[in-house]
Amino acid sequence: MQEVITTDMLCIGAGLAGERVAIETAKAGFNTICLSLVPARRSHSAAAQGGMQAALGNCAMGEGDNPDVHFADTVKGSDWGCDQEVARLFCETAPIAIRQLAHWGVPWNRVEPGEDGYFQGGKKYSKTEKSENAGLITARNFGGTAKWRTCYTSDGTGHTMLFTMDNKATQAGIDIHDRCEAVALLHDGTRCFGAVARCMRTGRLRIYYAKAVLIASGGFGRIYRESTNAVICTGGGQAICLDTGIVQLGNMEAIQFHPTGVVPGNILVTEGCRGDGGVLLDVDKKRFMHIYEPAKAELASRDVVSRRMTEHIRAGKGVPSPYGEHLWLDIGHLGAKHINTRLREVEEICTNFLGVDPITQLIPVRPTQHYSMGGVRTDKHGKAYGLKGLFAAGEAACWDMHGFNRLGGNSLAETVVAGMIVGQSCVRFLKGESACFDTGIANEQCRNVQQRIHTLVAGNGREKAFSLRNEMQDVMMEGVGIFRNELGLSNAYTRLEELHARAASLKLASNGCGANAELSLALQLRGLIRLALCVTKGALERTESRGSHAREDYPERNDRDWLVRTLSRWDVDNDHPCLDYEPASRVWEIPPGDRGYGGGTVISTDSTNKKEASE
């Protein structure tokens, strides 16, 4: 018999978003359980170094900042792909969220009054912090923002936020079932009422009945070979939603590459490096970003910097290495004191993994897969499309304030802001709902999963999970990377379809007992490949370039035809995703226009021929 657990709220994921929602529902008096692949404090949220955007306007270079400016930056950053109602809500709430975190214990860096030097583009400048702002939360510079708005604790911002959040969750008495993976959602076609999960200590299955279910399981960067994501970022949450055949995923083709993944290893060094004044250098140890982007240089948005770096490497300016060509990141001029305090994680990563001392040596970097803007499509309340009682938040969701490119510092902010807003919406839902759990459906789902496991262990398949996964990752790197085109994408799609077919006949090399990693991967693999197919098909169909989605064969941003969000669904028993589209935003507070960086032409909404978008 399976263990059966009943609760009011089931959060799949215990990172910042999952726990923030959980705290909201637990505070309202509802029994709340979070499932987590790892102990909650090891969630990928902990890896975020640089900071969280919130328009406080406390520091000298942030003076005059407010949610309107933050909103404009976010919309431009998204390349007008975001839901502007959501972006507005987000920017208004971020200052409250960050102050609440300060109240809960995050040791945010604070304003120190007086004159201080800072670097930009390799040059030193000076600023004076006002004495009346002493002790308020300060901020650093990040890409694509008009003001210094990224609040931080050295370069361990995600870590301190997550530990504070988990402290709060512990205080609130939230149950964290760690080492537990959701493998299927329970639903009757209209209503979601729980999940089947696999205990990763014992391998046994459990049924969780819940009145409301939240997907907050993070991104799916591990469909790519070179990713900054933790090894647990395998898109499990999105995959079990896709398996329902009903729930839709939004903008899956919008995949962000971060300019500074280290070579080799693909570990991220924070955007704070560039924000604090670090510069990118080429094979001749010369700066180049200012040539492509005179206004913003190293501090253009991530999609733009990543593309410019790739262009520069293609122009023969890359540094050759046994791991392929890369560029250099230089932070040495910031000085030992700055690096040893505010960029200490960077210092540790360089010394431990590269044997490079960033104070005296250059850091080898290149753009690396980093963030999934797409995910479980929700409305502005965080309700997933398709199933009642199902919610999503954080990177797992496409709530959609990021559109086609997320600004640095906006993901940490999203986790806690969405956590507050979606959490309140879960509370409202729970208050109006009585439970109705269909045990027949649950037992059948559980039997299905058990059957899948049995087939993997004892069946007559011949494919190996690890090698199929590796093939998929290579296909994605080759065909669905920073620059995309028809030929590369359609080849990738065909190869992924083959892999999807082969994944139906997996066979384990091990016995699958207990905390077996091969079995976990084998269970995930079909979902992983399906997510990859959604990404690739979305990218193939979208014949324009917007934000992180750059088509070499369609270099214009085409607002006339593509001011829409892609929705992917996977009909049960189908072998391909079905795409649909909806308007990118219902409200246009800022009509589509020029971003001010990144160049490129725009085919405007209101014309049949090319012209500049009008205000």
Add this chain to the structure above:
Amino acid sequence: MNRNLYFNILRYDPEQPDIEPYMQSYLLKETERMTLFIALNRLREEQDASLKFDFCCRAGICGACAMVINGRPGLACHTQTKDLPAIINLLPLPFFKLIGDLSVDTGIWFREMNRQVESWIHTKEVFDPQASEQRMDNSTAEQIYELERCIECGCCLAACGTARMREDFLGAAGLNRIGRFLLDPRDQRNEQDFFQLIGSDRGIFGCMGLLACEDVCPKHLPLQDQLGFIRRKMGLRALHNLFKR
């Protein structure tokens, strides 16, 4: 380079208690910049799919991959094979419950520790969403961050003499956590409150001062200073309590 590396790895699955724990050997060719993260994953993918071990961030910031590497607790992800001899012995961390092979249950232990030391800000002040944040000196914030950097990897407990003898010992990680809240002006607990939590042999008086915790801490936390600081504070509090009676 191009050495043959010999890995001796402890094998045991609590789900199959009939099979006694044993050491299993594997051979792997070393490659440039190989870390134990790369090596163990290659062993699992190419030689033995049943191997159990944990990695998460693989970047030295989450603490998942702590294990005993040639006799010393450390993070496998940032251990480079070039710094090790050709024979590499890998054991799971002691002290924590074994999940299988090199994987141990740090999550449950740390969650319980956090609950026991009430690892959250204790304050009567209610959050006002309309108000500006409470001010704090940047130097105070940085001092708190210095202690907040613990990643709960468990190395300090694995290296701790006291923890080997009493399983309820809070260890350097737990005491460091108290130190973090002692420093924080937002936390309204007083010394007596903290004394109640750690003023015993399972807390600060259990520490034998061997200080291996600091030696092995992969984040280089100032655990030794913290233990000394809290010990003095709690010692004085103990005397104070004694004379009050």
